[in-house]
Amino acid sequence: MKDALICGLIRTRMALTSRARASRQIQRCLLDYRGLYAGVGEDEARLPITVPPMIGVDEEMRSWSLFMILEHNVIVNRSITAIVQSLAVGEEPGGAGAIDPKRDVMPSANPGPEQITAFRESVEGHFAVVEALPKLRGTLRKQHPVFGWLDAHGWHCMFGLHLQLHFWQAEEVVRVMSKPSLADRSGS
Numbered sequence: 001m002k003d004a005l006i007c008g009l010i011r012t013r014m015a016l017t018s019r020a021r022a023s024r025q026i027q028r029c030l031l032d033y034r035g036l037y038a039g040v041g042e043d044e045a046r047l048p049i050t051v052p053p054m055i056g057v058d059e060e061m062r063s064w065s066l067f068m069i070l071e072h073n074v075i076v077n078r079s080i081t082a083i084v085q086s087l088a089v090g091e092e093p094g095g096a097g098a099i100d101p102k103r104d105v106m107p108s109a110n111p112g113p114e115q116i117t118a119f120r121e122s123v124e125g126h127f128a129v130v131e132a133l134p135k136l137r138g139t140l141r142k143q144h145p146v147f148g149w150l151d152a153h154g155w156h157c158m159f160g161l162h163l164q165l166h167f168w169q170a171e172e173v174v175r176v177m178s179k180p181s182l183a184d185r186s187g188s
Helices: 002-016 019-038 066-088 114-132 152-177
Strands: 142-144 148-150
Touching: 002 148, 002 152, 019 066, 019 114, 019 152, 066 114, 066 142, 066 152, 114 152, 142 152, 148 152
Parallel strands: none
Antiparallel strands: 142 148
8 A cells, every 4th residue: 555655646746747847856866966976985985885675775776885876877877768768759668778677777796986977977868868859748658667657758757766766875875884883884
């Protein structure tokens, strides 16, 4: 019941959100990520940290480093962008838009600082694609594994929602990382 209610609320929010508002949320997330990562050194950003169970963070995603979170976002960002573009032009998503959401979105074992640039470029690339599309609402639809069938607008909204969920994870990683005890760093 609780999951159905949350899904319904999110789908309603997507329906009531304009393209411009969804884009502003994505832009805010980009700035939030930049601010969070600016205060973290490379060695710290490579350290996997276990976070408590969180909404939107599957069990196999809970012990990631900050760079792993960024790499995951890059993969998902590129996929959502491909989905939005395909749906908006009346095509079934393929290529980057046809990934397995459980298998193909996992980061590599030890990504590095190159993910900061890749992340920024994936967000800016999404904006470039979306700005060139005349229509996002009422397009073909593709099924999201949690939220059901979404048109290009729903996927554009999903882009920002996904970034927000993993930003909360990244904030928790930084919070745990700031604890003085090494035992706390491993999530134990």
